[in-house]
Amino acid sequence: MNLFQRSFHLSQFIFPNGGACLEFGVFRGGTYAYQAEHILRRYPASTLIGFDSWEGLPPETEGVWTADRHAVGKYAAPKAEVKSRLDALGIKEGDPRFRLVDGFYSDSLTPEVAASCGPLAYVNIDVDIHSSTVEVLEFIGPILRPGVILYWDDWKDPRDQADGAWGEHYAWEQWLPKQAGLEVETIEVNPLEQRSMLVTAAYGKTLASENLPTVTQIRYQAQALVEDPVKALKPRSDNDGMTALKRQIRTLPVVGAVVKKLRDR
Template sequence: MKKLRNFIKSVIKPLRKILTYLIVEPSVLNSHIAKQVWHETNAFRWAAAYAVKNQIEGDYLEFGVWKGNGFIEAYRQITQYSKRFYEVGVKSTGHKNIFKDMRFHAFDSFEGLPETKNVSNPIQYFAGNYSASEEIFWDRISKAGLDTSRVTTTKGWFENSLNDETAERLHLQKIAIVYVDCDVYESTVDVLNFIQPFLSTGSVLIFDDWFRNKGISTEGVQGAVLDWLEKNQNISLQHYYNCDTRTALFIVKIDGIEKNVKIDCV
């Protein structure tokens, strides 16, 4: 009898600990599942952790949203991380919860990729690929439980849609995190020019297609970023993290003292 009681105790005790942990911190379980389901979780996790811990205020912008997978994951990681940090971690410090005022802006043609000139592009970068309607995007983010009152979509080719009127319509002021997932040089140039006035030191840039184009640094996303930095000598990027087979994250520095550092240690 004593043996049985001890055995039950030895099973129940750790079980109770695990259950308590999961009830207090459900995000642990959620993010674990999300990681299994979708391997690209990492980029958003790192961006969210950095932005929350460093109090980087502003909106989340994604250029090239397709059916919304990345958008949903970014929203989840930012909400989970800020919840964990502000509600469990630093509850009493009085720091502002950066998620409270964060809005989530989606930009896409909703007609797939445009034509591109770069010869080194991977085979999947052909005009029209990754086409999904705006309705599919809204439907999927609603079903995923995002607070859609915080979300905006801007439909159109970036060369036409990324302009001052759009920035005004969206009341853009500050950007905390940008996910650039539009694959090709021309689109990335349009994005960088559009976001520039709203970046500040500390903003995080995630480039999904950094390690593409056979390492040719005059083409693809790398080519666009290097050209942009060349034209804007007051901006530099500090390398932060690489994940999966192609993504790189950077932290923006504006008018920094490290004038000569354009891209730091990639």
């Protein structure tokens, strides 16, 4: 199981009652189909939205270095190829759990689309270049919440050697300091510099206030997915189910207030 796959499953551990999974850079649909298959098999309450122009990469930000393989028009792929993968999984067109949003991000990433996504659980950022990453971050920023997992596919590819910063990591380093109230921790980094991150706080809310697993519990699950993914993905025991139920009950205003009062004693 690779880091992308582990990060996706980790998001579903954090949100056992489902959430929206967003993929930026669908290309031929390999990672999109992986998520779709597991939503069908394991996580039926989750949804999946993919964003792609199908025309390849747009121009890079002026003055920002980019690798030759990320030139304008690279990674174009027919949307029909993705649809055929979904057909093979038995996913019918119109299934509300699965959606593809067409167009370059400058046109397609609108506030209306953001509002239609629903509560986030997972974001796969595979857009290669700085300009697209900036647009993705501006889009997801207002709808991030504690517990969301961010996966970066092209953070800083070891094949790329350039002075200064570029691409996805440069956009993140520029964007994050401007986001008051947003706190993020890196969970895992692999030798290719791909990485997963956890939103621990967002705009006045925390993992604890949302009755989500702690950072420690999330890190233990991430390690379990490395060591024994088959065991880590086994259906939860009744005990685990009761824990999840308790977390949900505590989100009720009256119950939450009582729990807080007892903790403060």
